[in-house]
Amino acid sequence: MSARDHYTLPLLCLICGRSGTAWWSERERPSPCTGIGRTLDAVSKGFRIVPPQCGKGDSQAHCTECGVEA
DSSP, X not given: OOOOOEEEEEEEOTTTOOEEEEEEEEOSSOBTTTBSOEEEEEXXXXXXXXXXXXXSXXXXXXXXXXXXXX
């Protein structure tokens, strides 16, 4: 099985301006909900991971202060 690629992306809350980082990796195995794709592994303090609903795509990072997607 091949190694997964890992990468980071910046986060920014458009309401309060909080910034942070999201750590992503590629999935080694397909998911029944989203197929082959990426997984949101972790987010910086001040953000939380909101899992996707089946068939709705990737997890999202939401600001813990404002509750909006970053």
